[in-house]
Amino acid sequence: MSEAYDRGAVEDFGRWQEFRAGMWAWIFHKFTGWVLVGYLFTHIAVLSTATGGAELYTGTLQGLEELLIVRLLEVGLLAVAVFHILNGVRLLFVDLGLGLENQDKSFYASLVVTAAITVASVPTFLAGV
Amino acid sequence: MSEHYSSFDRGGPRWLLQRLTAVFLIGVLAFHFFLLHFVNHAADITFMGTQARMSQVGYFATMVMFLITATFHGVNGVYNALVNQGLSGTRKTAVGAVLTLASIALIAQGIRVAIAMTNLL
Numbered sequence: 001m002s003e004a005y006d007r008g009a010v011e012d013f014g015r016w017q018e019f020r021a022g023m024w025a026w027i028f029h030k031f032t033g034w035v036l037v038g039y040l041f042t043h044i045a046v047l048s049t050a051t052g053g054a055e056l057y058t059g060t061l062q063g064l065e066e067l068l069i070v071r072l073l074e075v076g077l078l079a080v081a082v083f084h085i086l087n088g089v090r091l092l093f094v095d096l097g098l099g100l101e102n103q104d105k106s107f108y109a110s111l112v113v114t115a116a117i118t119v120a121s122v123p124t125f126l127a128g129v
Numbered sequence: 130m131s132e133h134y135s136s137f138d139r140g141g142p143r144w145l146l147q148r149l150t151a152v153f154l155i156g157v158l159a160f161h162f163f164l165l166h167f168v169n170h171a172a173d174i175t176f177m178g179t180q181a182r183m184s185q186v187g188y189f190a191t192m193v194m195f196l197i198t199a200t201f202h203g204v205n206g207v208y209n210a211l212v213n214q215g216l217s218g219t220r221k222t223a224v225g226a227v228l229t230l231a232s233i234a235l236i237a238q239g240i241r242v243a244i245a246m247t248n249l250l
Contacts, residue, residue: 030136030210037203041231044196044239051245054176065172074171081158088151095139095148121166128172 021104025087032084039077068129075125079118086110136206136213143205150202157195176246183246196239204232 019027049060064070090106093099099106137144165171169178182188208228216224 033206037207040199040203044235047242050242057176061174085155
């Protein structure tokens, strides 16, 4: 079981050298969560062009996809989503009482797998730009 | 004893719903990314292709459930993070109201867009 732990204020980031794996996982999960919820609102806004007709929708999406910065941001989004998923699975296991003793190793594994999937996806995301 | 970090009060309804929606989202988010970036390349997406997918009842229902659960999971996560960082009193009530309204607006607009993507109307 876990126990209450006074981690102090995250805003006091000057303490970062004291942070251990679990703290970094918590910060990364929070950061990726903020990015994903922000993207969700943006995503629906862009897809809303579908209410303006087929040409507007197709033109908007294909126009965005022609921009290198959009492709690079998509790679970043993939990295953020994959880490949030993998660390989320890790959190579910910890909540079920499984793997708390190895939670630092599972955090490092989440980072390594995220990096591997992200790097492997770069050619697909940048194709044709 | 290992340290357990979380922005949530374990055992509460917000904590439980966050976990339940997470289980659904893990699968659907991975499916969504894979389908629209690897099976169908994002640069090749057209309204016709989107309409063909969204006009399938199962796909449409999955995407609407994806929208609702993702909105809840995201906004609930933001709310709990803010409460965890000390948000309380009137501010907590106000932030909760604003986030609830934003969620309702996003889901309503998302469903409107989803319907516009089908050939049902």
